[in-house]
Amino acid sequence: MGQRSDGERNVSEPAAVEARDTVKTFGAGEQAVRALDRVSLTIRRGEFFTLLGPSGCGKTTLLRLIAGFESPTAGAILIGGRDVTAEPPNRRPVNTVFQSYALFPHLTVAQNVGFGLEMLGRPMAEVRATVERMLALVKLEAMAGRRPQQLSGGQQQRVALARALAPAPQVLLLDEPLSALDLKLRKEMQGELKRLQHETGITFVFVTHDQEEALTMSDRIGVMSAGRLLQVGPPREIYNRPVNRFVADFIGESNFLPGRVERGAVRLGSGDLVSVPGLPPEGTAVTIAVRPEQVRIGAAGEPGTIAATLTDAVYFGTDTHCHLALADGAEVVARLQSPPSGEIGLAPGARVGLRFAEGAVQVLGD
Amino acid sequence: MSLATESGRDRARARNGWLLSLPALVLLIVGASGPLLIVVTYSFLKPGEYSGVIWEFSGQAWFQVLFQRDIFDGTLGWADAHLTIFWRSVRLSLLTTAITFAAGLPTAWFIAMQPPDRRAMWLFLITIPFWTNLLIRTFAIMEVIRNEGILNSALMGLGLIDRPVQILYTDTAILIGMAYVYLPLMVLPLYAAIDRFDLRLMEAGYDLYASRMRVLRRIILPIIRPGIVAGSILVFVPSLGAYVTPRLLGGGKNMMIGNFIELQFGQGRNWPLGSALSMVLLAVVMIALLVYVRVAARGDVVR
Ligand SMILES: Nc1ncnc2c1ncn2[C@@H]1O[C@H](COP(=O)(O)OP(=O)(O)OP(=O)(O)O)[C@@H](O)[C@H]1O
Ligand SMILES: [Mg+2]
Numbered sequence: 001m002g003q004r005s006d007g008e009r010n011v012s013e014p015a016a017v018e019a020r021d022t023v024k025t026f027g028a029g030e031q032a033v034r035a036l037d038r039v040s041l042t043i044r045r046g047e048f049f050t051l052l053g054p055s056g057c058g059k060t061t062l063l064r065l066i067a068g069f070e071s072p073t074a075g076a077i078l079i080g081g082r083d084v085t086a087e088p089p090n091r092r093p094v095n096t097v098f099q100s101y102a103l104f105p106h107l108t109v110a111q112n113v114g115f116g117l118e119m120l121g122r123p124m125a126e127v128r129a130t131v132e133r134m135l136a137l138v139k140l141e142a143m144a145g146r147r148p149q150q151l152s153g154g155q156q157q158r159v160a161l162a163r164a165l166a167p168a169p170q171v172l173l174l175d176e177p178l179s180a181l182d183l184k185l186r187k188e189m190q191g192e193l194k195r196l197q198h199e200t201g202i203t204f205v206f207v208t209h210d211q212e213e214a215l216t217m218s219d220r221i222g223v224m225s226a227g228r229l230l231q232v233g234p235p236r237e238i239y240n241r242p243v244n245r246f247v248a249d250f251i252g253e254s255n256f257l258p259g260r261v262e263r264g265a266v267r268l269g270s271g272d273l274v275s276v277p278g279l280p281p282e283g284t285a286v287t288i289a290v291r292p293e294q295v296r297i298g299a300a301g302e303p304g305t306i307a308a309t310l311t312d313a314v315y316f317g318t319d320t321h322c323h324l325a326l327a328d329g330a331e332v333v334a335r336l337q338s339p340p341s342g343e344i345g346l347a348p349g350a351r352v353g354l355r356f357a358e359g360a361v362q363v364l365g366d
Numbered sequence: 367m368s369l370a371t372e373s374g375r376d377r378a379r380a381r382n383g384w385l386l387s388l389p390a391l392v393l394l395i396v397g398a399s400g401p402l403l404i405v406v407t408y409s410f411l412k413p414g415e416y417s418g419v420i421w422e423f424s425g426q427a428w429f430q431v432l433f434q435r436d437i438f439d440g441t442l443g444w445a446d447a448h449l450t451i452f453w454r455s456v457r458l459s460l461l462t463t464a465i466t467f468a469a470g471l472p473t474a475w476f477i478a479m480q481p482p483d484r485r486a487m488w489l490f491l492i493t494i495p496f497w498t499n500l501l502i503r504t505f506a507i508m509e510v511i512r513n514e515g516i517l518n519s520a521l522m523g524l525g526l527i528d529r530p531v532q533i534l535y536t537d538t539a540i541l542i543g544m545a546y547v548y549l550p551l552m553v554l555p556l557y558a559a560i561d562r563f564d565l566r567l568m569e570a571g572y573d574l575y576a577s578r579m580r581v582l583r584r585i586i587l588p589i590i591r592p593g594i595v596a597g598s599i600l601v602f603v604p605s606l607g608a609y610v611t612p613r614l615l616g617g618g619k620n621m622m623i624g625n626f627i628e629l630q631f632g633q634g635r636n637w638p639l640g641s642a643l644s645m646v647l648l649a650v651v652m653i654a655l656l657v658y659v660r661v662a663a664r665g666d667v668v669r
Pocket of ligand 2: 060
């Protein structure tokens with residue numbers, strides 16, 4: 001696996017995975033469920049790509065289409081530039097790390113890891129050498145002779161990973177591989193996965209509904225909702241430039257304030273004017289979004305600030321969340337770094353002036 | 367709670383357990399070991415003139431199981447007839463097991479893949495023949511396969527054959543009958559094993575480049591092995607001792623051990639030989655069960 005040359009990655013090189021107008025419908029007639037709705041997606045080679053979205057949005061379905069366990073109702077799937085839509089899973093150069101691990105209970109750890117290579121008809125010596133290398137990679141050399149059910153959850157997870165990596169697939173598909181682990185092990189495995197991806201250079205397609213996991217691990221994220229792919233981009237872009245309210249709400253927290261475009265700014269319900277660049281035409285109804293950590297609290301009446309009243313301050317350790325009410329009662333949450341004393345020095349009912357950090361205000365369509 | 371009272375209570379509980387199981391134990395000892403002892407004893411006695419036994423020790427019956435003395439010159443030879451019957455019994459029982467497995471695996475798989483609320487119905491349908499008397503079922507099979515029966519009439523009607531095929535009173539007839547009678551005993555344990563089988567393992571197999579055939583051989587069959595072994599034993603053991611089916615479908619000539627034993631207690635008037643043959647049958651069954659325990663234990667580690 002390590003021998004794949006990482007150097008020459010250019011534009012003309014075929015994408016690792018491409019989905020073209022993929023539709024997947026389960027069932028027929030009245031009860032038909034459209035699990036994927038015209039999803040088009042290009043995943044680059046060597047990329048750590050994450051599919052993120054709430055439960056039931058179609059992440060697993062998309063992964064299963066790439067793996068070949070389901071065939072699309074319409075559209076095409078390409079792997080490494082080759083149309084594999086009609087190919088069965090055993091002829092696709094992808095491997096899957098299943099959410100349930102799906103380790104073979106009748107085989108040892110080493111036999112599990114070697115299964116794929118053996119099915120590919122590789123010579124025994126090569127299988128043995130690769131298995132050894134894979135077990136070293138996931139630090140399970142000592143467990144080679146054990147059965148999967150004699151391992152802890154985290155160890156089983158690593159066996160599943162080694163088994164899927166051993167045949168050196170072009171693409172590795174991971175369906176919420178960390179969701180069964182406790183928090184500490186989960187953090188550890190996140191680092192481990194990044195390291196493995198880096199060392200092997202294999203394209204990872206990772207599914208999660210944990211936004212923090214997605215933000216910290218991915219090169220790019222695809223946000224899905226109700227069978228649609230809403231936005232694809234690097235973590236910073238997804239977080240700071242969400243295309244719509246759903247993405248802004250799903251990734252991190254946001255304050256949403258409705259308003260109307262007036263004289264090159266947004267007139268909020270409270271009557272305050274917020275200046276934002278790149279606005280739609282005069283009179284359009286818009287919603288602005290601001291992250292809580294981008295809301296600054298100053299003294300009341302300061303020029304250029306929005307008048308607000310503190311309704312509650314919740315201490316979170318490193319942060320303190322201040323709940324504020326604007327003139328019309330609209331709620332805004334500000335996240336402040338807790339001072340050393342732990343007291344922000346404001347009591348509920350205090351009048352303050354709000355300001356939004358430069359460039360932090362987003363104008364959202366729907 | 368102190369250790370002393372704890373262990374005291376345990377002991378009391380164990381004693382009560384023994385007392386409670388006493389009736390069952392007595393029943394088992396009297397009901398199972400008693401007849402067995404009688405059979406063992408009879409196998410070492412001499413046959414009576416018309417029936418029964420003469421109370422006189424003799425190893426003659428055991429000798430007769432395998433050997434015979436020529437009537438004319440008294441030379442020693444193998445008891446060919448006995449060996450033929452043994453061999454036919456084992457062969458037909460193994461074939462029955464193989465046939466029920468080949469037919470039972472797809473059936474059990476089909477049932478296990480049905481929606482849960484419909485499986486009970488299918489399992490019930492599989493067991494329906496059990497609620498019908500064995501004799502009646504066997505006569506029904508005779509009606510199908512006899513020369514003027516449904517099968518031959520249909521084949522002749524279609525012009526595929528111009529003379530009836532002799533199936534009844536052959537080993538084939540016995541095989542058909544036994545496979546039909548014992549099929550549910552194969553399907554049920556197979557179903558139980560497949561029902562426990564995690565279908566995602568099949569996907570994992572396909573994902574790791576295994577073809578359908580290899581997924582079956584390398585993943586499904588090894589994992590459902592306890593069910594395969596249980597079903598095979600459940601079919602093999604009663605097949606070996608089958609009496610009614612070979613008696614009716616095999617005619618008088620194609621005997622299996624069960625019929626041959628019966629013969630010794632009836633027309634043969636050789637109770638000791640019948641007893642010895644019964645012990646041989648029991649020994650074969652015990653060996654089969656031992657193999658089962660071995661293989662199943664290995665399967666347990668796997669699961
Ligand atoms: N085999 C199926 N038959 C019918 N409907 C299905 C099937 N598989 C998935 N669906 C439906 O398709 C939609 C998408 O399912 P999918 O499993 O892809 O969601 P997901 O994003 O992976 O959710 P989760 O985070 O809960 O795993 C859901 O509404 C689901 O009910
Ligand atoms: Mg899922």
